[in-house]
Amino acid sequence: AQKVTQAQTEISVVEKEDVTLDCVYETRDTTYYLFWYKQPPSGELVFLIRRNSFDEQNEISGRYSWNFQKSTSSFNFTITASQVVDSAVYFCALMGDTGNQFYFGTGTSLTVIP
Amino acid sequence: DTGVSQDPRHKITKRGQNVTFRCDPISEHNRLYWYRQTLGQGPEFLTYFQNEAQLEKSRLLSDRFSAERPKGSFSTLEIQRTEQGDSAMYLCASSLGPTTGELFFGEGSRLTVL
Numbered sequence: 001a002q003k004v005t006q007a008q009t010e011i012s013v014v015e016k017e018d019v020t021l022d023c024v025y026e027t028r029d030t031t032y033y034l035f036w037y038k039q040p041p042s043g044e045l046v047f048l049i050r051r052n053s054f055d056e057q058n059e060i061s062g063r064y065s066w067n068f069q070k071s072t073s074s075f076n077f078t079i080t081a082s083q084v085v086d087s088a089v090y091f092c093a094l095m096g097d098t099g100n101q102f103y104f105g106t107g108t109s110l111t112v113i114p
Numbered sequence: 115d116t117g118v119s120q121d122p123r124h125k126i127t128k129r130g131q132n133v134t135f136r137c138d139p140i141s142e143h144n145r146l147y148w149y150r151q152t153l154g155q156g157p158e159f160l161t162y163f164q165n166e167a168q169l170e171k172s173r174l175l176s177d178r179f180s181a182e183r184p185k186g187s188f189s190t191l192e193i194q195r196t197e198q199g200d201s202a203m204y205l206c207a208s209s210l211g212p213t214t215g216e217l218f219f220g221e222g223s224r225l226t227v228l
Contacts, residue, residue, distance in 0.1 A: 004156075035216060043203070045157070045219040091156050100170050102147075102217060104156030 002027050004094050006105035013082050014113050021077045021108045023092030029053075031097040034068065034075045039107070040088040048090075051075065082112045116140060118220035120206050126226045127196055134192045135223040139208030146189050147217060148181055149205040150174065157205055163189060196227045 003026040013019045025034065036048040049059065051068050059066050063080045079086055089107045096103075119138045127133050139146045144165050149157035160179070161171045165186040175181075178196075183189040193200055203224050207217035 037219075042221070044221045045205070045207075045217075047216040047218065050216050093156075099211070100162060101159045102157075103159070106154070106156050 002029075002094055002096050002101070002103040004092050004103050004105035006090075006092055006108050008108045009106070010109045010111070012111045012113060015084060016081050018078060018080050019082050019110065021079075021090050021092075021110070023075045023077065023105060025073050025075065025092070025094045027094060027096055029097040033095040035093040035095070035102070036066065036075075036077050037091045037093060037104075038088045039091060045091070048077075079110075082110075084112050084114050086110060087112045118206055118208055118218050120204075120220040120223045122223060123221065124224045124226075126228065128228050129198060130195055132192065132194045133196060133225060134190055135204050135206075135225075136188060136190050137206030137220060138188045139206070140218055141187075143208035143210055143218070144186070145209045145211060146183055147207040147209070148189070148191050149207065151203045151205055151222070152201075160191075160204075193225070196225075198227045201225055201227045 005024045008022055032053045034051045037045045038048055039045050049066055056068050065078045067076045089109045091107045092105045094103045121136045125133055147162040148160040150160055151157045159172050160175050161181050163183040166183050178194045181191045203222040205219055205222045207219045209217050
């Protein structure tokens with residue numbers, strides 16, 4: 001079965017603090033893809049990153065970085081020097097090797113306090 | 115704007131009425147997905163199309179729900195005899211193919227059943 005767990009329901013940080021959002025996944029597929037999406041108050045889900053199961057190299061994009069560890073089935077997301085505009089709900093998602101479905105976690109609501 | 119568009123954005127209806135939502139995907143995308151999102155939850159898969167063929171349906175999709183994509187372009191999701199439990203945000207997404215990339219989401223159609 002495919003499953004994504006985001007144990008952190010809500011996080012609040014003060015602006016300029018770093019924050020890490022956790023994501024743990026379960027799958028029996030050897031080929032799979034992991035994603036992070038951002039859902040701001042406006043509601044539209046915005047793609048942030050995709051990672052395939054064969055690429056464990058960490059990635060950095062500006063203030064965003066992602067740590068993929070197959071050994072612990074985790075794909076964590078760090079925002080460095082958080083800003084108020086980062087306030088949103090963040091979803092981690094998994095797509096298996098059939099490519100037919102995305103499985104989303106329950107999301108982490110991040111509030112950045114000015 | 116060449117993103118995914120959904121219509122209507124909001125629909126309020128009385129229990130027992132039928133409602134229909136429309137989704138126009140990104141034009142070159144051959145895969146189209148419908149998801150449902152309730153408050154505090156991640157999107158849940160309902161169904162997806164590869165061109166005009168409906169290839170997979172979730173068990174969440176009761177027989178009151180029907181989706182079509184007649185010409186492989188836009189899609190409609192109809193809910194018959196609505197129930198209060200159908201109140202949710204209905205999200206449409208499109209993608210280029212099974213493993214080529216991320217889902218691009220529309221802004222969603224919010225349904226309220228009174």
